[in-house]
Amino acid sequence: MFARLFRQGTALKAPARRAVSTGGDGGKTIGGARIFGRVASLLAVSSLGAYTYQNEHIQRTSYLATKLAPVVLSYYYIKLKTSAFGLSREEEREMMKDFHNDWYALPLEIILHLRGFYVKAGQVVSSNPNILPEQYIKSLRVLQKDVPPLPSSEIRKIIEKEMGIDDVDEVFESFSEKPIGAASIGQVHTGTLKDTGKEVVVKVQYPEVERFFSVDFRTTLFILGFINENMVEIVKGIQDNFMKEFDYNREADNLKLMEDHIEAKAGMFDNVVFPKVKRELCTRKVLVMEKIEGETITEMGERLLEDVVRVGGFKNKTEFRDRVRKSLRNPDKQQEFIESYGKLSGALEKAVGFSRVLLSLRNSIYGLCGGAYNSTRILPYFFGKAEPKMFFVPPNGPSLMRLLWDVHGYQIFNIGAFNSDPHSGNILIDSSNGAVGLIDYGQVAFLEEEWRANFARYIIAIDDENKAEVHRLWGALGNKFLWKVTGEINPVDETFACALCHFGGPPGIMKGIKMLKFNSIKDIGSSLNDKIKIIDCRPEYGMLQRCCFCLLGVAQQVGVFGQGTVPCKMLRPAAERYLTSIGEMVKG
Template identity: 25%
Template structure:
């Protein structure tokens, strides 16, 4: 197995480099030829031709390679704010449309994992051979259990683990080779993603994560239970193994296909009705991720349009909890402070310092030799959490691939912030694609204030959201657990009022500092 794997990995690596290098190279060579008069096309025609050819080459190569290269393409497809339309349009096919594994092979895996090698009729009344979706790690099939429940069965693609690990190794080599040429040092990012693969390749781990995510989105930072802003399909008890996961069936349209589905129904996403639907989708995603970040800090880490479904009536579902991360108390507090500072930011030195401290305290480090590291660090925070039209301090650019991008100055970037960035970027990308004005920072600001109250209230023992009792649990608890000790309850109310008051004063003081700064010559 090892002898065959090495040549295969080398072959995949050569195919990747033989495509990506010419695609990148044309953007250097052809504009130079144009500048000396050897390209007859106009600048716009040249750009269109390069984008069309490059996007087609990249799409075909990533589709044929599959594996972790597809996950990289999925991220690129959401960046409508950074990449041209030919790239984002062509790479959207990577979100949910990869070549499927033969149904007979999938049936055999399900039989071995769930039925002890016996026929699928032991558990299933129906099993659809045509997959609902195919991704880099697994594919999903619709089925019906013998008790009549409609379910989705997720099956690990056979022999995929060594391929994925080889792909990450190739991408790490590429990241080392391009250090200093790309806006971020992606080597530590790929190292973290390599570690995250362990969770994605174990569906028992994903089953537990799905339950945690579902609990996190239905609790606010103060532990209060809410109506869930979106649907997270749950595992069927007792029907999960490392390679197979049976879960609730979600009937809807993936966000990656929303435009074509809307056309089929005669709906214009740019119309008033389309904008209403767009805001409903953005509200669900923003609230869900805000609750995840600021309640338990347990976050769905793979948000892309193929993992987001729009259901009948405009409800939203979030699937695939294979990649997650955990923010701990101190990290949640830093993110909350960064959100509040970004919302109040007006360019004063004190506000720059606040943002910079949050970023550095989170573990972000920068290359040496920065003229103004505070401005660079604050720009990173504004890139993640600030308004889309905010002006970065120190002359830094919002364009990720600009020479003046603050991301080019990063020497290390914690994985937790990478995943937070993916959530923020997802919402901004969806808003841009649907043409809806949307502010993540304004939506998360109240949650950030509540998070400061919750984190600073050290006298109150808080459980993670997934360990908190639901309303149904509370209704069946004993009288002692439901009512508690009256004096202790009164003290908790007073303590919460005091913490909420402190958070209000904290926010007000920041606004005062922002107003005072111009008069002190601190701009």
């Protein structure tokens, strides 16, 4: 009877499908379905009883329960039917494909309704093709660049309350109605200051996001406890750093700290710029800073990808993305694709370098001709002013990545404070002068001097493949795990394998998972708890991993696929410079 009602119950169907391509690969969906089904059921059950001490929290978790209950029923109906009727794996796969096609749009709907921490979680999930089936990844990818903003009228009220003014126009000569960006905890508008005429960007925090963070975070930890217990302590450890992001005064201080240190390195980071903060206008929920010119790596990514597709011999961008995704899921394809990085990178660097010369020359000629034409004054009078079209000049990927690794290495080792979230949307390139702008410094982690000295030695030891030294420094950095296979604490080979996975880039990951006896990257997610129990892990260590993985993503977007994606190699020069500066002899 339940099955008949379920089949007829259109009320249990997912919201109308959005214009997102679902693909047809049902073969890889069962693993993702189990994760999604387990998450859905845990959320549904936990949300009914958890965090009932405040009415708003009850409403928030009740919304989750209401939305996810039909998903749970649908998922367990498939599992029950498969078990009761002894269905084959292929038949189960087909049902799971229908399940995904019915429900893939629901997570995005929930995230956009609850916003806040769930947006951040959705951004992380959508950037990793291994966590959920492709339908969900494509649906959630909108969170990377296009989070629906709050109306300008609400943003104005927040600014007026924070600054203690009656009207935004008292401070700003102009203020954009439409934001230039919206993210997990706030959105950004442009404006012009009334007293100086300076163009600024204004970052405004959403009103309820901090208040709901704790309950959302605890819900996430509860879910992680069932999916991957090792992740609980790691994520719990970075909670304090997430909380700091809610105080824009801290971000203002972080930007000033970086600006002072980087500007002092004359000749080394001359092309690196940070937004200058208007400190007198900043509050806990409003950050005002001078605008940096340029285009984010995210915005120029599609054009850069065209070079990768052309030089790499792919039919189109879809084929390239599919090959990357399949290489991550198929152990037989992973090494083949990683090895092809080097060949593709070399050809791409030459092609992009050549096109940079041609396009820069073309822009110069067009600019000179247009200038000469306009200088006659007579021709523009009769035929109109010339406005030469300037062509997009791709950045020099290898040079850009060398600079980004160096500046973040300097932050880590010399300043002892680094941005743990340098993703492609937080890096701007000004094609007119080559300046690299670094923004969004709310997620800054701080390191003690002794700890970062050990981390510098650790990076060098990984690159040298010095297992004994990596093992010694692993413990000195505060890391400790139980290798369940033998019952040992921090065994040498397995410790080295973990270090390779963390800071060895794609080649190190492949070598590390082989040493740990995993079949593939995806196998780690389902089998890690069976082999490893994390006992201690410094939050800073996890933040450094996050920083490096963000830079790996940037490298791939600017066409760098070889050594530029190996953190231990790219951070080594900065590590050696730092150790030398504190009087330590470093072997070359």
